[in-house]
Amino acid sequence: MLKTVLKHWLLAALIVTALSGLIYVVAQQGLRQGANDPQIQLAEDTANRLAQGQTAQQVIPTEKVDIAHSLATYLIVYDRDGKAVASSAQLNGKIPTVPSGIIANAHLNGEDRITWQPQPGVRSAIVVVPIQGGNQGFVLAGRSLREVEMRTENLFQLTLLSWGGTLLITLIACVLLFWRRPLRITHHSNKQQVAA
Numbered sequence: 001m002l003k004t005v006l007k008h009w010l011l012a013a014l015i016v017t018a019l020s021g022l023i024y025v026v027a028q029q030g031l032r033q034g035a036n037d038p039q040i041q042l043a044e045d046t047a048n049r050l051a052q053g054q055t056a057q058q059v060i061p062t063e064k065v066d067i068a069h070s071l072a073t074y075l076i077v078y079d080r081d082g083k084a085v086a087s088s089a090q091l092n093g094k095i096p097t098v099p100s101g102i103i104a105n106a107h108l109n110g111e112d113r114i115t116w117q118p119q120p121g122v123r124s125a126i127v128v129v130p131i132q133g134g135n136q137g138f139v140l141a142g143r144s145l146r147e148v149e150m151r152t153e154n155l156f157q158l159t160l161l162s163w164g165g166t167l168l169i170t171l172i173a174c175v176l177l178f179w180r181r182p183l184r185i186t187h188h189s190n191k192q193q194v195a196a
Helices: 002-034 037-051 100-109 146-178
Strands: 074-079 084-087 112-119 122-131 137-144
Touching (some): 100 112, 100 122, 122 146
Antiparallel strands (some): 074 084, 074 137
């Protein structure tokens, strides 16, 4: 009986675990991909303005964004060699430096969307697009992932709690369905009276 219960519960636990993992991954990816949306528009619109002849100083906001603390979107414009020529982003009082591979990927693929960590504890969702036309170069648009990562952590905790609760419920259900007590067979003796 115990083996029967365990066999069915392990099967149910496997299904529950797989579904919980799938739900978490889908939801987590939805949160992460959604974090790119404002930057996609900002990067493409800025690249189009530069391609039409506006200068980097004209398209970059004058207000600086401290990317270690602010949740605001920011822009960095690079020349064709990957050198920053204008930026609304600052980190420790300087324009943050991105790895050259990010610029190379944007040049090769026409765009690059990636999680960028310029220093520990500072993570941004960035989108890099090339500038077409006369003002060749690249535009980087970014935004802090702090809120998204907090939501992802909350999602993980909720998924973990739901997974544990569902496993407990399936265990109880398996015990109730498959645990059978042995039948007790009782013998009754019939007393026969013999008439004299």
